[in-house]
Amino acid sequence: MSVFGDGGGVNVFMLGWEFPPFISGGLGTACYGLTRALDRLGVRVTFVIPRAVDSRYAAHVRMLSPASRRDTSGAKLREFKNVTFRTIASGLEPYSTPDDYQQRIEETLRRKQPGVVRPSQASSRMDYHGDMYGEVHRYAAVAAELAQHEQFDIVHAHDWMTYPAGIAVAAMSGRPLVVHMHSSEFDRSGEHVNQMIYDIERKGMEAADKVIAVSYLTRNIIIGRYGISPAKVEVVHNGVDRNGNGQWPLSEAGIEKDEKIVLFLGRITMQKGPEYFLAAAKKVLEVMDNVKFVMAGSGDMMERAVEMAAELGIGHKVLFTGFLRGNDVQKIYRMADLFVMPSVSEPFGIVPLEALDNDVPVIISRQSGVSEVLTHALKVDFWDVNEIANKIVAVLKYPPLQMTLRDYGNYEVRKLSWTDTAHKCVRIYEETLAAVH
């Protein structure tokens, strides 16, 4: 087997997540980028995802009765030559907390979809579990059964919810397991980690033959907080899909033509540091006036952010767009003069790369994985509000700075492709398989 170029010969059973635009966040984007790159290298992938029956994108989903435990249709999306898709009916979504999951399931039941059976009924084993952990383990059982009918050399599981499934499939097939940590409980919940999720993460990493971390930052957390042997943990940085080009007309929603726009794009949640963004905004507005701050995204801290902007007295200078999809994302990049990611703990952070690809210079937190791969970005410590504000003002005040960051950053992003990521994964597959034989 060759290491570069032809990945042919390797067959991967991949437990992943829905591609954009059907899912929010980096996990779907990462799965899409990686799978597509692997496909181009000739790697054969059986790509298994959870898919809710009541999804509003029902046109793309085969309606299933919950009595059937798997979807045997195996669809191939036209874009992919070597990838077979399999779906498992499940309400699992990335980034859910147990409470989110609970709420979603209850809503599903409330809508009284045909064929959905209440958990109280006798055939409860076939239903959606009201409890996320139960669902994660049910998913594992279904995946293991599905895997019996597939041929593969290696199992690759993305993020904790798929780890029990990865373990089950690996055990049943006798194949090695690679788990991919896109984020850890510590990134998502700070120090108040959910013990059960932590245990599942740890168990998954311990059972795996290899662990892939999306950054050295994440690798350090894995070694330090989960006690995984360093020899087992490899770093494979994410890439970015380059599709930013074309001119969009200015949207006039509350923004003057010569006003500068500073953009925060991402989930408005603790991990992303929204309060630091707003605190820096206030400092910037002390020395500059014709600038607006846009927070594009939604999340559990959104209401708090709106309140905070008002409390700081800058409410009229901060715009909240809610969650943006598709073309709207491109539009907002077109309008932005600067993108700021003051993340408290960001395992990687694909969004700044997308911003650069759309010609928007970026300020990123040093506490992020992406700061390991980007040189043409302004870097700050997330807590250093003064310095974030200092850098925002500098970019807005000095066009040569903005231009240089933008041009060099855009050029740099071209070198960060998913192809490199895929190559590294193939190398890891080959090394793992060689070690096992």
Next chain:
Amino acid sequence: MASVCFYFQVHQPARLRHYTVFDKDEDYFDDYKNRSICRKVANKCYLPANRLILDLIRRCDGRFKVAYSITGILLEQLKLYAPEVLSTFDALAETGCVEFLAETYYHSLSFLYSRDEFLEQVNKHRETIAEFFGQYPRVFRNTELIYNNDLASLVESMDDFDAILTEGADHILGFRSPNFVYRPKGCGKLKLLLKNYSLSDDIAFRFSDRNWSQWPLTAEKFAGWVNRVNGNGNIVNLFMDYETFGEHQWSDTGIFDFMRHLPEEILKHPDNDFKTPSEVVRSYEAVETIDVPHLISWADTERDLSAWLGNAMQSSAVGELYRLEPQVRQADDERILADWRSLQTSDHFYYMCTKYFADGDVHKYFNPYGSPYDSYINFMNVLDNLRSRCSMGAAGTAVCEVTQNKNSPSLETQALS
């Protein structure tokens, strides 16, 4: 007859401290960092190297000679942070075997932007060297050996100098050798000394490179190369950064031992000797005219100005700095003038260079701020504050406009109480 002409460049900038848009005070410089670096370089380089050169001069009975160019901005720092280094330079001056050259006091690019400022800085430097070491320099070198025909003409018109130094770049020499004295085009009397970059860089850069085909370089081997110049050259101009000795090339590479043995090895050949630049000028006639219409330097492979002016940030920073000259002069304040001049040191713009940064080769990149962008932001924030000091009226309030382009916001600094 091969005369070896050593010239050592000795310089440290006054580095800026971290200065944000919210800072209002007039303390721009990182005294702590400047002091630490000055003392570190003094211990690793200046002191041991000066002692070695002194020793060699005495041992060779006056046959070993060297030249130095020490910037004014470094002399100020040595006085504050490492005065013992100045004593050793005094001792060197007293041997009579050491020549001091002239340059811009602040190691600036002023020649490119303000002739008046350039002339003032050169004169200030001459006077300072005379004051410190009892010599009025007769040989000139511009910052980073930046040079063209115009510079030569300007320097000749000053009537204070006999020769000027620059890089023996291939594209100006063509098939000619740097081992002769030349005449700058457009000059009648001034002589031109060109750096033999091949032999100079063998010592300054390649000395410790184990992958180099000539490693290890011994004094004997090097003297052999110098001997080869006999018959097809008069001089061997070895121009380099003084930090070669102990900083760029650490002591454990053997650089001091190499230098310790070099004079005796070179003097073994009866046709060789050491000359200061002025002695070279007196001994040899110019063989030909060299035409340098476009600016050159001794930096990087390009030997051009791209290290300081290659990107938009650098050119805008330099432009804004010199645009401030009329207001600085009008303010008629010594501290403002001194600060403005300290900002002219070319290192500040060198730190904004993205050339190596773009290649991701961070090892090549030495910068007290960690990134060219941080350097630029720092510099521009300081410049803003300086600008507002210039426009300060008697009432003590300051309002200033940034005049970059129509899209920039206007800035108002807060009234000083």
